[in-house]
Amino acid sequence: VPYTYAMLMSAHTYWTSVFFARSPIHQYRGRHGEGEMQVQAMEALMNYQTVVGGAMAPYYIWLYDIGKYGCGILGHYWCYEKLHYGQLIEMQDPVTGVPGLFQTTQEVEGYRGNKSYNCSPWDFMHDPRVSLKNFQQGEFCCRRVRLGWNEILRRKDQGYYNENIDKL
Numbered sequence: 100v101p102y103t104y105a106m107l108m109s110a111h112t113y114w115t116s117v118f119f120a121r122s123p124i125h126q127y128r129g130r131h132g133e134g135e136m137q138v139q140a141m142e143a144l145m146n147y148q149t150v151v152g153g154a155m156a157p158y159y160i161w162l163y164d165i166g167k168y169g170c171g172i173l174g175h176y177w178c179y180e181k182l183h184y185g186q187l188i189e190m191q192d193p194v195t196g197v198p199g200l201f202q203t204t205q206e207v208e209g210y211r212g213n214k215s216y217n218c219s220p221w222d223f224m225h226d227p228r229v230s231l232k233n234f235q236q237g238e239f240c241c242r243r244v245r246l247g248w249n250e251i252l253r254r255k256d257q258g259y260y261n262e263n264i265d266k267l
Contacts, residue, residue: 111163114166115159152213152214157215158173170220170231174215180211181209223241224243
């Protein structure tokens with residue numbers, strides 16, 4: 100094993116054991132007289148979004164990128180997920196009128212909250228007039244994204260795109 104890789108993995112193991120061994124990962128404390136129950140409610144909400152929203156894997160990769168590239172870029176967005184359940188219900192056949200079992204799909208609201216994702220440092224671009232650590236003080240920042248056609252159609256069905264998909 101190359102020494103640089105072994106040292107990076109040792110450092111990564113240490114960082115993850117220090118920062119991710121706590122439960123919940125994000126711990127809060129009131130500063131302006133907030134009650135303990137309010138603080139615990141905030142911790143519970145953030146723990147739900149971290150665990151159910153699947154943020155732990157991006158967190159691990161984020162810390163790995165920091166050691167590998169010198170910077171780690173972690174993005175987030177608000178997500179509304181819908182779950183589709185198939186079920187059998189008994190109803191009459193619309194053509195023959197004979198009762199029977201039919202397969203239907205029911206749409207149920209799923210996870211709603213923050214989702215995290217990793218961005219390669221090579222795909223992240225910021226205003227070159229400011230340093231990377233101060234990128235939020237710049238006028239712009241962007242991320243190069245590659246989308247497949249199936250993902251574009253799925254996003255169209257979710258309402259992200261309203262027009263011009265036929266011209267794409």
